[in-house]
Amino acid sequence: MTQRSPMHPTGRLFAAVAFTEAVTWAGLLIGMWMKYGPLANAALVKLFGPLHGVAFLAYVAVTLFAAMRLRWPWWASALALLAAIPPLVTLPLECWFKRRGLLGPRPMR
Numbered sequence: 001m002t003q004r005s006p007m008h009p010t011g012r013l014f015a016a017v018a019f020t021e022a023v024t025w026a027g028l029l030i031g032m033w034m035k036y037g038p039l040a041n042a043a044l045v046k047l048f049g050p051l052h053g054v055a056f057l058a059y060v061a062v063t064l065f066a067a068m069r070l071r072w073p074w075w076a077s078a079l080a081l082l083a084a085i086p087p088l089v090t091l092p093l094e095c096w097f098k099r100r101g102l103l104g105p106r107p108m109r
Contacts, residue, residue: 010065
């Protein structure tokens with residue numbers, strides 16, 4: 001059994017917002033399929049469009065906060081911001097950051 005490193009509270013916040021951003025992306029994609037597909041129903045787009053907009057802005061803000069608070073290298077900060085653009089990329093990025101220790105407590109220098 002491997003020992004998992006504890007997550008910093010800011011790392012937990014980043015993980016939660018990354019998950020929320022991905023879920024709202026998925027809801028918006030399903031809503032667009034329903035709107036432009038055989039059902040022609042825009043109800044989910046009306047629901048998940050604004051939710052995803054708020055989640056996206058929250059993800060960008062929390063990413064910038066986490067980058068400063070957890071002292072991420074520039075490449076990690078850039079990847080985290082870019083991950084919000086394609087659908088559902090924030091989830092694998094968050095898992096990768098967790099494995100690399102970028103969401104845990106930072107060692108003192």
